[in-house]
Amino acid sequence: MTLYHFGNCLALILAPYHMAYKYSGISEYATLSKCVYAGGLYIFTQLCKMLLLATFFPDTDSNYITGQYNVFLEILKATVDLADLLGMYFALNSVPGKGHAKILTSAVGWACAEVLVSRSILLWVGARGSEFDWKYVRSCAESNVALLQHSATAALVWLWTRSDLPRKHSPIVVSLLAITPYKGLIEDAIGSVLSLSAWAMLGLKAIHTTAISLTALGMYAVLAQQIQ
Amino acid sequence: MWLDEADGFAEIFRGYLPYYLLVALPIFIIMSPVNPVAASHEFSVYRMQQYDLHTVPHGCRSASFNLEGRSLTSWSTSRHCVVARVQDITIDQFMEIRAKAGALLLVLPKNDTMLTTEEKEHIQLLEMAMIQQEVNAPVYFAQWSPDFEDIIRDLQHSFITDDRSGTALEAMLNTVSSNGYQIVVTAPTPQKMDSKPVTLHGKLVGRSGSANTIVIAAHYDSNAIVPELSQGADSNASGAVAVLELARIFSRLYSLASVRGAPSLLFMLTSVGHSLNYFSAKKWLEEQMDSTDASLLQDVSFVMCLDSISSSPTLNMHVSKPPKPGGAAHSIRSRLGVAVNHKKINLADELLAWQHERFSIRRMTAFTLSSLQTHKHPSRSTILDNHSEAHAQNLVDNIALIARALASHIYNLTDEVSDEDAGLYDDALTVDEASIKHWYKYLSSQPRSPHIITVSPPTAGVTAALERTLSRYMDVTVSIHAVDKREPEYTLYSPTGAILYVYSVKPAVFDLILTVAIAAYLTLVYFAIQLFPRFYEEYAKVVTGKSKVQ
Numbered sequence: 001m002t003l004y005h006f007g008n009c010l011a012l013i014l015a016p017y018h019m020a021y022k023y024s025g026i027s028e029y030a031t032l033s034k035c036v037y038a039g040g041l042y043i044f045t046q047l048c049k050m051l052l053l054a055t056f057f058p059d060t061d062s063n064y065i066t067g068q069y070n071v072f073l074e075i076l077k078a079t080v081d082l083a084d085l086l087g088m089y090f091a092l093n094s095v096p097g098k099g100h101a102k103i104l105t106s107a108v109g110w111a112c113a114e115v116l117v118s119r120s121i122l123l124w125v126g127a128r129g130s131e132f133d134w135k136y137v138r139s140c141a142e143s144n145v146a147l148l149q150h151s152a153t154a155a156l157v158w159l160w161t162r163s164d165l166p167r168k169h170s171p172i173v174v175s176l177l178a179i180t181p182y183k184g185l186i187e188d189a190i191g192s193v194l195s196l197s198a199w200a201m202l203g204l205k206a207i208h209t210t211a212i213s214l215t216a217l218g219m220y221a222v223l224a225q226q227i228q
Numbered sequence: 229m230w231l232d233e234a235d236g237f238a239e240i241f242r243g244y245l246p247y248y249l250l251v252a253l254p255i256f257i258i259m260s261p262v263n264p265v266a267a268s269h270e271f272s273v274y275r276m277q278q279y280d281l282h283t284v285p286h287g288c289r290s291a292s293f294n295l296e297g298r299s300l301t302s303w304s305t306s307r308h309c310v311v312a313r314v315q316d317i318t319i320d321q322f323m324e325i326r327a328k329a330g331a332l333l334l335v336l337p338k339n340d341t342m343l344t345t346e347e348k349e350h351i352q353l354l355e356m357a358m359i360q361q362e363v364n365a366p367v368y369f370a371q372w373s374p375d376f377e378d379i380i381r382d383l384q385h386s387f388i389t390d391d392r393s394g395t396a397l398e399a400m401l402n403t404v405s406s407n408g409y410q411i412v413v414t415a416p417t418p419q420k421m422d423s424k425p426v427t428l429h430g431k432l433v434g435r436s437g438s439a440n441t442i443v444i445a446a447h448y449d450s451n452a453i454v455p456e457l458s459q460g461a462d463s464n465a466s467g468a469v470a471v472l473e474l475a476r477i478f479s480r481l482y483s484l485a486s487v488r489g490a491p492s493l494l495f496m497l498t499s500v501g502h503s504l505n506y507f508s509a510k511k512w513l514e515e516q517m518d519s520t521d522a523s524l525l526q527d528v529s530f531v532m533c534l535d536s537i538s539s540s541p542t543l544n545m546h547v548s549k550p551p552k553p554g555g556a557a558h559s560i561r562s563r564l565g566v567a568v569n570h571k572k573i574n575l576a577d578e579l580l581a582w583q584h585e586r587f588s589i590r591r592m593t594a595f596t597l598s599s600l601q602t603h604k605h606p607s608r609s610t611i612l613d614n615h616s617e618a619h620a621q622n623l624v625d626n627i628a629l630i631a632r633a634l635a636s637h638i639y640n641l642t643d644e645v646s647d648e649d650a651g652l653y654d655d656a657l658t659v660d661e662a663s664i665k666h667w668y669k670y671l672s673s674q675p676r677s678p679h680i681i682t683v684s685p686p687t688a689g690v691t692a693a694l695e696r697t698l699s700r701y702m703d704v705t706v707s708i709h710a711v712d713k714r715e716p717e718y719t720l721y722s723p724t725g726a727i728l729y730v731y732s733v734k735p736a737v738f739d740l741i742l743t744v745a746i747a748a749y750l751t752l753v754y755f756a757i758q759l760f761p762r763f764y765e766e767y768a769k770v771v772t773g774k775s776k777v778q
Contacts, residue, residue, distance in 0.1 A: 004739050008746055015750045023757045131268055131731045137742070144753075214767075221768035 012140040026104045038091040038109025045087030081181035088157045107151040152213040269730035274456040276367040278721040285362040293331040297409035299383040306330040309411045319357045331366045338372040352606035355453040369454045408733045415726040423682040423720045425500040427512040430702035432482040432493040440491035443531040446471045447501030451609040455679035455724045461615045461672035463608040467534035469667045470627045479701035489638035504718045509586040511709035530556045531594035533583040538623035539599045546596040548573045548588040563633040615672040620665045628659045
């Protein structure tokens with residue numbers, strides 16, 4: 001709409017990231033460079049994924065026009081997102097320090113890079129135009145949920161790398177990790193079955209993410225106590 | 229590794245980064261395109277016509293605007309563009325909008341044939357009222373589309389009003405929930421068009437020795453509030469089609485020396501009609517009368533103008549002087565069996581009533597045949613004057629009637645003819661129904677406003693089609709007239725159409741409310757992060773089975 005509106009959206013996107021970095025205690029480890037490194041890994045991972053998609057998957061842009069929706073192909077494409085987990089694993093490995101610092105640093109770096117690469121362009125082009133649309137505000141709110149989501153994923157990957165993970169937790173961690181790439185697909189499916197509005201979809205995403213986060217947090221708490 | 233060194237580097241950078249941003253952001257903003265996003269809606273719209281007649285301005289005087297859209301009930305200042313259906317707006321409302329509003333956008337009915345008679349009458353009267361005077365605000369017309377329907381509905385039910393709406397909270401909620409529209413038309417400022425009206429005429433020469441001439445004339449332009457949408461089926465595609473058909477019938481009769489009639493027949497099609505005071509006919513007459521060889525209009529028996537002859541099966545004869553018994557006009561009248569409608573020429577009027585008055589001023593016997601009772605009938609200048617099958621059938625019948633009357637006048641036949649003669653007569657005078665209907669449909673599918681036909685060259689478009697057809701029956705002369713440079717009889721203005729963009733926007737207050745909401749949300753996030761350690765302790769207690777936590 002206006003520059004002011006753009007400022008609004010920017011505040012909604014960036015302030016939570018800034019607060020997560022500043023007040024969670026990771027800034028005391030002076031790990032800005034590690035955040036940047038995680039962000040770089042994110043971009044590298046996305047490039048690899050794009051290369052994979054472009055090489056091995058048929059061109060589906062024409063399907064957009066015809067309105068066809070190939071479920072199998074979508075699932076296959078989501079499977080490529082497993083590469084994200086690999087990227088996250090490298091990011092975690094590169095950060096020294098205690099568990100929670102590792103997790104938060106790579107999650108914040110990862111999510112920041114995502115905002116920078118995929119959302120900021122849309123905002124810059126869209127939210128400054130004279131046309132108003134709720135979707136820009138929604139996309140900003142969504143990026144807040146994404147931060148939570150990436151933290152949960154990072155925690156899960158970290159848990160998975162631990163050899164002292166309680167045996168009974170291991171299947172939960174593995175199954176949650178396996179589901180992660182298909183999260184978007186599952187949410188879309190639920191949304192279309194219940195024919196939810198865009199705002200309800202956002203709510204659904206938030207609830208889903210919170211549930212996964214709390215599970216991950218619980219397992220982390222158990223492990224953290226064991227270490228002590 | 230460079231990343232390890234970067235920690236120190238980042239520390240330095242952190243202090244200066246905000247200042248760099250302070251410089252860089254404005255540069256980015258200046259560099260990026262002014263309007264980076266396309267509008268969600270784009271329509272092609274038609275501008276209300278604009279012309280000067282004898283330097284008196286008529287119609288819409290401006291073209292561009294960028295204003296907030298409002299409905300008929302909620303607009304208040306010149307910063308608003310009123311959007312309405314053409315059926316909904318009353319003449320009083322239009323007058324108020326003309327005086328105060330910033331712009332007007334009227335959406336045409338979805339389907340003309342679905343309109344009730346009252347609605348049609350209303351639209352015609354509205355058109356007349358609109359064109360009477362000049363309008364300083366831009367006025368545009370748009371074809372119906374579902375998107376427009378949505379926009380109009382949104383605007384009608386919008387709560388964005390300037391007057392107090394209940395409590396402050398209510399007003400706040402309204403600004404968040406309702407949609408506003410910014411309506412933008414970018415068009416060049418109105419400019420004079422180079423208008424070159426033409427007259428087509430062709431002559432069928434009668435038997436030698438008689439210099440008597442009958443003139444059959446019609447104008448083929450149309451007039452409506454929107455040049456691009458003035459189809460003008462009845463006024464005056466019908467007259468032009470009749471001239472073509474009469475030319476065809478009589479060219480066949482005149483091609484044989486044995487059945488050639490005594491008087492010569494002059495067929496005339498003029499490109500500017502009642503909306504611009506029959507300018508083509510006037511100029512053409514001046515040229516013919518002033519030329520040294522005035523043979524074309526010597527000894528004119530009568531001039532028959534055809535105007536709007538398809539709206540009903542009955543015809544009226546409009547004259548400026550009652551036809552004298554024994555005269556040629558009287559003979560035609562009695563053969564047609566039509567009512568005479570006498571109206572004196574009033575030169576003080578802005579417009580002449582019928583085309584025949586141009587000839588009557590030059591002291592020729594002239595009359596107009598029309599289905600309309602009066603020249604003031606609103607159906608002569610309306611966008612609703614469209615093609616219809618019923619009208620096409622009326623036109624066929626009327627042309628047959630006129631052809632018969634004309635033939636019986638030319639060959640001076642009385643009613644007492646033998647059956648055998650009648651058979652021959654019928655055969656020679658049959659009208660070609662398919663051709664009439666085809667031409668009627670073609671002409672009424674073309675916008676034929678003077679803004680369009682007199683601006684395009686005579687070798688293109690409708691003029692060229694008419695010329696080609698008429699020249700199949702006789703030699704056709706195309707006279708191109710020019711408007712006086714110093715004292716123009718009329719001036720036409722472009723543009724006739726434009727592209728309209730509709731942006732959905734929110735009121736300025738909305739952004740402030742959004743800021744407050746975002747600030748509240750961020751405060752919540754801040755406290756959530758602050759309280760997270762305590763929450764984690766409690767949560768860990770629950771998860772690990774209430775065992776000790778350090």
